[in-house]
Amino acid sequence: xxxxxxxxxxxxxxxxxxxxxxxxxxxxxxxxxxxxxxxxxxxxxxxxxxxxxxxxxxxxxxxxxxxxxxxxxxxxxxxxxxxxxxxxxxxxxxxxxxxxxxxxxxxxxxxxxxxxxxxxxxxxxxxxxxxxxxxxxxxxxxxxxxxxxxxxxxxxxxxxxxxxxxxxxxxxxxxxxxxxxxxxxxxxxxxxxxxxxxxxxxxxxxxxxxxxxxxxxxxxxxxxxxxxxxxxxxxxxxxxxxxxxxxxxxxxxxxxxxxxxxxxxxxxxxxxxxxxxxxxxxxx
Numbered sequence: 632x633x634x635x636x637x638x639x640x641x642x643x644x645x646x647x648x649x650x651x652x653x654x655x656x657x658x659x660x661x662x663x664x665x666x667x668x669x670x671x672x673x674x675x676x677x678x679x680x681x682x683x684x685x686x687x688x689x690x691x692x693x694x695x696x697x698x699x700x701x702x703x704x705x706x707x708x709x710x711x712x713x714x715x716x717x718x719x720x721x722x723x724x725x726x727x728x729x730x731x732x733x734x735x736x737x738x739x740x741x742x743x744x745x746x747x748x749x750x751x752x753x754x755x756x757x758x759x760x761x762x763x764x765x766x767x768x769x770x771x772x773x774x775x776x777x778x779x780x781x782x783x784x785x786x787x788x789x790x791x792x793x794x795x796x797x798x799x800x801x802x803x804x805x806x807x808x809x810x811x812x813x814x815x816x817x818x819x820x821x822x823x824x825x826x827x828x829x830x831x832x833x834x835x836x837x838x839x840x841x842x843x844x845x846x847x848x849x850x851x852x853x854x855x856x857x858x859x860x861x862x863x864x865x866x867x868x869x870x871x872x873x874x875x876x877x878x879x880x881x882x883x884x885x886x887x888x889x890x891x892x893x894x895x896x897x898x899x900x901x902x903x904x905x906x907x908x909x910x911x912x913x914x915x
Contacts, residue, residue, distance in 0.1 A: 636894075638782055641665025641673040642844040642887040644867040644880040648851040649683035651692055655704055661886050662705070666712035668888055671782045674717040674844040676867070677733070677791050677814045679705075681722055682846065685855035686769050695726045696747075702736065710742030715781040719814020719844050720750065720790050722770075730771040735788050735814060737779055745781070748788035749773025752796055758820050766792075778806045784893060787839070791815040794829050797836060804837035805906055809896045811839045815864075816846035822864025827876065835874040838900040840891050843868045847882050872899035 643661045647654040658675060665673045680701040683689055696702060701721060709716040716738040725732050733750040751774070753767035776799060777788045787803030787810070794813055803811060811833060817826055834841040847865030852858055867880030869889040878887040900906060 638784060638891045638893060639669050639671050640842060640869065640889050640891060641668065641670035642842060642867045642869060642878060642880060642889070643673060643675045644845055644847055644865060644883075644885050644887065645676050645679065646848040646850065646863075646884045647678060647680070647682050647846065649681055649685065649688050649692075649854050651680040651701055654680060655701055657884065659704065659708055661884075662708050662716065663712065664886055665888065666714050670714060670888065672715040672717065674812060674814060674842055675719045676844045676846045677720040677816045678846060679718050679721060682816060682850040682861050682863075683852055683855060684858040684861055685852065688852075688854050689722060689731065689769065693722055693724050693731060695724045696721075696734070696736075699723060706738050706742040706744075709738040709740060713740045715739060717781065717786075717788075717812055717814070719812070725771055731769055732773070733766070733770050733790060735790055735812070737781060737786075737788070746777055746779035746788065748777040748790070749775070750790040750793065751776070751799065752792045754792040758818060762818065762820060764818075776802060776806075778803055778808050781810075784809055786810045786812060789813050791817060794833065797833065800833045800837050800839075801906070804839050808837075809839055809893060810891070811837065811841045813841060813843040814845070815843055816861070817864040819862050819864045822866065826864055826866060827868065830868050830870050831874040831876070834870040834872055836905070838872045838896055838903070838906065840872060840893075840896065841868070841870040843870075845880065847880070847884060872896050
């Protein structure tokens with residue numbers, strides 16, 4: 632694709648449970664709907680296969696990448712529809728016994744894995760006395776930033792909490808990314824306060840499109856009845872390089888379609904070429 636081309640994108644917003652097979656029955660129809668509406672690139676949220684408050688449940692139903700049924704099914708969907716599909720992330724076994732991985736996987740129109748990225752920054756936070764998270768207890772962080780291509784467009788891959796580390800996005804943009812992906816399962820508390828402003832900031836700082844498919848609502852956990860279920864903010868976003876919100880998925884499961892004018896990347900960067908203005912400095 633050239634800088635002046637258009638790219639039609641579908642953002643899938645999900646409300647997954649702790650049952651990966653049941654979650655597929657929600658995900659696949661929305662991917663098919665996006666393809667039917669002309670999407671060349673479709674994106675699903677973080678934790679597309681499962682959200683569970685119970686680590687034992689995860690251990691029981693998760694797989695290594697090569698044997699993961701969600702990945703296998705979604706590869707087939709991408710191939711059948713002839714689309715690029717970013718599986719925002721899958722919870723997977725690492726294969727070496729050292730925790731799980733939270734992995735974003737890009738599938739090409741032939742159904743092949745074109746690229747993958749393991750979430751760099753673990754969500755270890757204490758939002759309040761009743762809302763705390765320690766992702767690193769069960770998940771192993773990645774150690775590599777990734778820029779790949781989808782539909783001919785350079786794309787920088789990130790996941791959720793990565794959003795709070797702006798230097799990562801600057802590096803991705805300076806490495807050639809024109810689209811940044813931020814599939815998420817954002818906390819409702821921090822989402823209400825920070826979600827949109829941070830997405831818009833990352834777009835403005837880099838002159839990139841930001842695409843952020845999200846989880847929403849209260850996530851059923853029928854296999855963990857004694858656990859408090861997870862909740863997610865929703866509001867899947869597409870933001871243009873000038874910081875304008877092009878699509879907002881609201882708070883219910885569904886699909887947002889948006890057409891990206893890729894020439895907007897060059898226009899924004901020519902107006903404010905801050906990606907080329909880095910200077911060395913001393914201190915603090």
